Amino acid sequence: MKREPILDCDVLVLGSGAGGLAAAVTAAAQGLRVIVAEKEAVFGGTTAWSGGWMWIPRNPLATRAGIREDIDAPRTYLKHELGAHYDADKVDALLERGPEMVAFFERHTAVRFIDGNRIPDFHTTPGAGAGGRSVCAMPFDGRELGPLIDKLREPLSVTTIKGMALASGQDLAHFYRATRAPKSALYASRRLAAFAWHKLRYGRSMHLVNGNALVARLLKSAADRGVDLRTHAKAIGLMRDAERVTGARVEIDGIVHEIRAARGVVLACGGFPHDPARRAQTFAYTPSGREHWSAAPLCNTGDGIRLGETVG
Structure with missing residues (x-):
């Protein structure tokens, strides 16, 4: 190499x-x-x-x-x-x-x-x-990142509406009330319209929330x-x-x-949710390391822990 x-x-x-x-x-x-x-x-x-x-x-x-x-x-x-x-x-x-x-x-x-x-x-x-x-x-306007926006991990898809993430609190509350309250319906409509434009123009939502x-x-x-x-x-x-x-x-x-x-x-490499061997070694309730699965990204395999172990 x-x-x-x-x-x-x-x-x-x-x-x-x-x-x-x-x-x-x-x-x-x-x-x-x-x-x-x-x-x-x-x-x-x-x-x-x-x-x-x-x-x-x-x-x-x-x-x-x-x-x-x-x-x-x-x-x-x-x-x-x-x-x-x-x-x-x-x-x-x-x-x-x-x-x-x-x-x-x-x-x-x-x-x-x-x-x-x-x-x-x-x-x-x-x-x-x-x-x-x-x-x-x-919440943050992703356009402020410039080209770096393309290197930001997108939200977990199952927690979004076709890629549009919702923040806890009033953001989420308005969507829950959208069919019952005119004010919330207007709020949700504006959010959806902005998201549609962002998808068309940038390929992803630029209204970033949560983590x-x-x-x-x-x-x-x-x-x-x-x-x-x-x-x-x-x-x-x-x-x-x-x-x-x-x-x-x-x-x-x-x-x-x-x-x-x-x-x-x-x-700062995270934990080891996708390292079955270490999970099996660490947790008695998952003897094979695969009894429970994690929503963390698959790359989270305990690299930092292994590196640390090499120097004591």
């Missing part, structure tokens, strides 16, 4: 879901040189197929709406929900840094959020909230900050200098590149 000259960066991110792109944008915002390597032909991973909602108690959108709560309330809720799996350090990291994360992306990137101020927690256990603990990416909007906004932010975004780029091994990971060997369009990362490598 042909090898090309070494590429250099400060941070190499493997994977392009919300975690990978958020890491890339954050590093680039600090002035670092960043490469994102995505093994698929499109960016977005499972995030692009997801609902896109994030549970972030005490977030700025809730605070601006007058919803204020002490950190002990969501902490108590998680203690009751997680039981023996409760990890105080990780929980506090989420509760303390989550609001800072939302504020950072609002201030420094193209990511904008809608609030979940009327969405309660799932269970009424102690510490549960009646709202104000969730955020989701605001697809989150990925699009992160891609826009990454491109704006000069992140080197690569598709068809599969990591085949990590590079080491003694105990330190210094980069990765990445096959890009069939050519192996050594990418040196001065500051570090981020493994």
